[in-house]
Amino acid sequence: MVKTSALPKYIQVSEMLIREIAAGHLADGARLPPERDMAEDLGVAVGTLRKALADIEAKGLLERLQGSGNYVRHRPVVNSVYAFFRLELLRGGGLPTAQVLSVDRLAKPADAPDFGPDTQGHRIRRLRSLDGGLIALEEIWLDGGQRNVIGPDDLSESLYHFYRHQLGLVIAAVEDRIGVAAMPDWTPAAFHLRAGQTVGYVERSSRNAAHEPAEFSRTWFDPARATYVSRMGKG
Amino acid sequence: MVKTSALPKYIQVSEMLIREIAAGHLADGARLPPERDMAEDLGVAVGTLRKALADIEAKGLLERLQGSGNYVRHRPVVNSVYAFFRLELLRGGGLPTAQVLSVDRLAKPADAPDFGPDTQGHRIRRLRSLDGGLIALEEIWLDGGQRNVIGPDDLSESLYHFYRHQLGLVIAAVEDRIGVAAMPDWTPAAFHLRAGQTVGYVERSSRNAAHEPAEFSRTWFDPARATYVSRMGKG
DNA sequence: AGGAATTTGTGCGTATGTATC
DNA sequence: AGATACATACGCACAAATTCC
Numbered sequence: 001m002v003k004t005s006a007l008p009k010y011i012q013v014s015e016m017l018i019r020e021i022a023a024g025h026l027a028d029g030a031r032l033p034p035e036r037d038m039a040e041d042l043g044v045a046v047g048t049l050r051k052a053l054a055d056i057e058a059k060g061l062l063e064r065l066q067g068s069g070n071y072v073r074h075r076p077v078v079n080s081v082y083a084f085f086r087l088e089l090l091r092g093g094g095l096p097t098a099q100v101l102s103v104d105r106l107a108k109p110a111d112a113p114d115f116g117p118d119t120q121g122h123r124i125r126r127l128r129s130l131d132g133g134l135i136a137l138e139e140i141w142l143d144g145g146q147r148n149v150i151g152p153d154d155l156s157e158s159l160y161h162f163y164r165h166q167l168g169l170v171i172a173a174v175e176d177r178i179g180v181a182a183m184p185d186w187t188p189a190a191f192h193l194r195a196g197q198t199v200g201y202v203e204r205s206s207r208n209a210a211h212e213p214a215e216f217s218r219t220w221f222d223p224a225r226a227t228y229v230s231r232m233g234k235g
Numbered sequence: 236m237v238k239t240s241a242l243p244k245y246i247q248v249s250e251m252l253i254r255e256i257a258a259g260h261l262a263d264g265a266r267l268p269p270e271r272d273m274a275e276d277l278g279v280a281v282g283t284l285r286k287a288l289a290d291i292e293a294k295g296l297l298e299r300l301q302g303s304g305n306y307v308r309h310r311p312v313v314n315s316v317y318a319f320f321r322l323e324l325l326r327g328g329g330l331p332t333a334q335v336l337s338v339d340r341l342a343k344p345a346d347a348p349d350f351g352p353d354t355q356g357h358r359i360r361r362l363r364s365l366d367g368g369l370i371a372l373e374e375i376w377l378d379g380g381q382r383n384v385i386g387p388d389d390l391s392e393s394l395y396h397f398y399r400h401q402l403g404l405v406i407a408a409v410e411d412r413i414g415v416a417a418m419p420d421w422t423p424a425a426f427h428l429r430a431g432q433t434v435g436y437v438e439r440s441s442r443n444a445a446h447e448p449a450e451f452s453r454t455w456f457d458p459a460r461a462t463y464v465s466r467m468g469k470g
Numbered sequence: 471a472g473g474a475a476t477t478t479g480t481g482c483g484t485a486t487g488t489a490t491c
Numbered sequence: 492a493g494a495t496a497c498a499t500a501c502g503c504a505c506a507a508a509t510t511c512c
Contacts, residue, residue: 008499034477045501050478066478067508085465088412176465177323178413180435180458198433200415223415230411230465232319243480269496280482285497301497302490472512479507487499 009044013052021061021072022095028074032062035070085176085204087128087136087219087226094130094226098138101125101188105144113205115216116143125186128219134191136221137184143214171215177203178228183220193222202228244279248287256296256307263309267297270305319466320411320439322363322371322456329365329461333373333394336360336423340379348440350451351378359394360421363454369426371456372419378449404449408442413463418455428457437463 007015020026032038032053039049053070056062063071074095088094108121115121121141128136181201183193193199200223206215221228241247255261267273274284288305291297298306323329343356350356356376363371375394398404416436418428428434435458441450456463 010499036477047502048500051499064478065509067476067510069477069509085467174467178435178463178465179461180415180433198415200413226414228413230320230413232409232467245480271496282483283481286480299497300490301488302495304490304496474510474512476510477508480505482503482505483501485499485501487497489495489497491493491495 010048010051010055013042013044013049014055017052017056018059018061021074022097026072028072030072032070032072085174085228085230087130087221088229089130089135090225090227094135095132097129097132099127099129101127108141108144112141112216113213115141115205115213118144120144127188127191128221130226133225134222135226136219137187137191138217138219139184140215140217171206171208173207173211175205176228176230181220199223200226200228245283245286245290248277248279248284249290252287252291253294253296256291256309261307263307265307267305267307320409321464322365322454322461323464324365324370325460325462329370330367332364332367334362334364336362343376343379347376347451348448350376350440350448351380353379355379362423362426363456365461368460369457370461371454372422372426373452373454374419375450375452398450404443406441406443406449408446410440411463411465412438416455434458435461435463 017026026032033041035046035049035053039046042049053062053064057064061073063073065071087096102123102125104123105120106123107119108115112121121144124140124142126138126140127134128138179201180198183191183195183197183199185195187193187195200221202217202219202221204215204217204219205213206217208214242250252261261267268276270281270284270288274281277284288297288299292299296308298308300306322331337358337360339358340355341358342354343350347356356379359375359377361373361375362369363373398406414436415433418426418430418432418434420430422428422430435456437452437454437456439450439452439454440448441452443449
């Protein structure tokens with residue numbers, strides 16, 4: 001029995017449009033076609049498209065003006081609890097993208113905190129960029145029991161949609177520990193920093209809705225190009 | 236010519252419900268009637284009510300659970316935003332103390348972001364410890380208009396007690412930017428690190444209840460002894 | 471200046487999907 | 492397994508804001 005359970009249409013549409021913006025196909029300031037035309041082209045109802053556009057607006061990538069149109073605004077993508085913890089360019093903002101380097105099923109590292117019952121884990125290594133410039137290296141660990149096999153193709157744009165819909169995992173709480181560390185020995189040649197260099201370092205532990213450890217990650221970021229931002233409170 | 240143009244229904248509904256919650260007519264944890272029943276009672280369409288409920292949820296006063304119901308969440312104010320941001324020993328925890336080094340009224344530094352209208356500011360420099368061991372240097376700036384004179388004796392252990400009771404200042408939101416920097420040139424001889432050494436660095440901007448910039452601080456911490464911790468989410 | 475055309479916002483009703491109890 | 496309740500999706504009509512002739 002196959003469990004398909006596709007994402008809601010309005011999310012498919014909003015992610016597609018966000019990718020279009022991120023890829024530069026929709027330039028900053030560009031005006032989208034009228035909603036009714038777009039909806040017809042995409043084969044969805046106007047209300048569905050409007051919900052997608054409202055999502056994109058909430059992420060700060062779109063400005064919607066009654067009587068005028070929908071305008072692309074290049075800004076950082078924001079979602080859920082992760083809105084409060086993110087890497088930004090030193091001047092603020094930056095459009096984030098990520099590239100998966102490898103996905104492996106390995107024994108858990110001894111120095112990692114608990115993130116599930118299994119003795120093995122899935123290790124995902126990613127290169128992270130802001131506005132197209134490399135700014136961080138990232139290693140994410142998921143418990144081996146979550147799934148037998150994960151391939152790079154499973155991880156499209158949004159890691160958290162993969163968690164949510166492929167693993168049934170909803171991140172309910174995160175704790176970040178920020179400090180200073182040396183770049184790891186797997187730093188790719190493409191990166192502008194070398195193994196051993198001192199950089200900013202973030203260790204994250206995530207918990208699922210039942211408050212059980214579910215994810216562990218470490219991020220090494222270039223403090224000359226990016227800063228780590230936490231926000232809390234109103235507005 | 237009078238322009239009446241009543242507010243949209245969904246806003247009228249959400250404001251009415253928010254007043255009900257604020258007045259205590261809807262207790263914390265209370266479950267609202269099913270959406271169809273409420274919509275009928277209020278004389279609006281289900282979609283309109285749902286839009287109102289989504290607004291209230293966005294304000295944090297309501298939790299919407301598919302298949303279960305809509306639940307009132309009475310959270311007047313987050314009383315301690317600082318609970319989520321703190322320095323800890325590497326092994327976790329540690330009892331925090333602070334020692335005021337100096338308090339001066341000076342022209343604001345050029346590289347500081349906005350923290351009030353005045354051209355001068357109060358600069359507080361502190362040594363911070365965990366379990367008695369020095370772990371950080373801190374510099375806090377308050378707007379000069381807050382008060383004419385601040386002496387070291389005004390600042391006992393709790394800086395936020397001083398803000399609250401002496402200045403009438405309630406911190407409603409904070410943003411932290413974390414990275415790597417060099418120890419400043421005013422590093423006291425008593426500290427175990429020297430000026431110029433690379434350490435962890437936090438810049439904090441705080442806002443008062445009116446969302447106006449109110450405080451600015453920078454903290455240099457020893458990454459070999461302490462880590463900066465952010466928490467977000469349930470639990 | 472003004473009015474028509476365009477475009478997004480609001481509101482309604484209904485059918486179906488999905489999670490919870 | 493069935494009932495309940497919220498989520499998604501569709502389509503339509505009209506209002507409000509902007510733009511353009």
